[in-house]
Amino acid sequence: MNNIIVSMYNKSQNEAGPKAKIDVENFLKIYGFKIQDFYFYGGRRAELVSYRQSLFDIPFRLKGRYENAIFQYPALNERTNKAIMRNLKKNSQKVYILIHDLESLRFKDSKNSCELELLNMADGVIAHNKKMIDWLREKGIKVPITNLEIFDYDNNIPLQENFIFDKSICYAGNLNKASFLKEYKPDFKLTLFGPNFSQSLMSKHIEYKGSLSPDELAKELLTQNFGLIWDGDSSKECSGIYGEYLKYNNPHKTSLYLSSGMPIIIWRKAALAEFVEKNKLGIVIDDLSQITPILDKMTQEDYQEIKANTIKIAHKLRSGFYTKKAVAELEVIDK
Incomplete structure (x- = not known):
């Protein structure tokens, strides 16, 4: 299978910022997924760089033919979200969106309705939980939606199975x-x-x-x-x-x-x-x-x-x- 997973990270965040997306990549790369990452730095310059990314970097790096593509949503902004989705749709048989955050849900702002339109372009969506799925259905998302239940977490620190109860x-x-x-x-x-x-x-x-x-x-x-x-x-x-x-x-x-x-x-x-x-x-x-x-x-x-x-x-x-x-x-x- 020729599969790809696409993500965009804020490089100016601390290590915890992109960890959820990095963990997904690590858990799926054993299935042969190609990993394609894009980066930005917070602040006004990021908006300016996003023009170049959308016109040049994203189309160039997403060239090829893919059987399945997973887009870890969102990227930087509406422009980069659309550019990633547009190029994946052009080059992939199936495109799926794994939701990390939804601004239209967080702020319940009609200006973010384009976010919902983008989800309906996918062949399937992975949402956080049943309550998010119900909200997406109410807002008109028609494509198949899978319930993640909870985010996994790649943690290599040895577990302590027995511990004194001190109410901490x-x-x-x-x-x-x-x-x-x-x-x-x-x-x-x-x-x-x-x-x-x-x-x-x-x-x-x-x-x-x-x-x-x-x-x-x-x-x-x-x-x-x-x-x-x-x-x-x-x-x-x-x-x-x-x-x-x-x-x-x-x-x-x-x-x-x-x-x-x-x-x-x-x-x-x-x-x-x-x-x-x-x-x-x-x-x-x-x-x-x-x-x-x-x-x-x-x-x-x-x-x-x-x-x-x-x-x-x-x-x-x-x-x-x-x-x-x-x-x-x-x-x-x-x-």
Whole structure:
């Protein structure tokens, strides 16, 4: 088979930025996929460079004939998205889109309707979860859609299968976007990882351990009991643009946590809450104030059961199980 997977990365991001796309490439290259990457650097210059990429680089590098093509969506902007899709359609028998982010869903802006038109050009789409699939159907996506369920995560840090239950909790991510931290005062130890930390967030219960590479962060997570999935402006619920997006999106940090063997604490209305509940991977809450009462009732035995379930899922995520399953359902590779 002559298959290709096409991705575009922001080279100015830290290592964690493009990791989800790189992991997909690594999990699929064993099936003989040719990997074609394009790069850009953040800022105004990226927009100018995108003209050259769309007119010259993308058509040149996507020459050839392909049986199946997978486009890891999105690229830089509408221009590069269209250029990649146009050239793949011209040169491939089948073109599939694997969604990483949807601006039309995140911002619910009619100006992004061209994004939905692009999805309908594909022969099939891989979406994050059932809630995203339902939203895409409501918006008129007619092509076959496969449910990814959760992003896999290539994690080589040795797992610790037995761990003392000490009620430790961490949160990893861009701390600029975690607005809820500005008004939330935890009554338990909360360890923060990520860029854009502000000293105003410090309290006797909050510890900051810096912005780390994916491998360094995975090592640090081995000492934590739970990873927190929460977003938006409030500790009472996940609100605002990012909180609303959590209802449909699979945050990549969830896969980081689980692949490290760490159970999850997640908002009940988040799209991945169903996956966490079904597989018994942690705690589902409505409000951050519920964390302490729940953990106070949890025993070492209760935690070890959740931990054992998480280790099982960790092995799946590390092997690319969900990526391979989704691509197989599109009949691109054998099941």
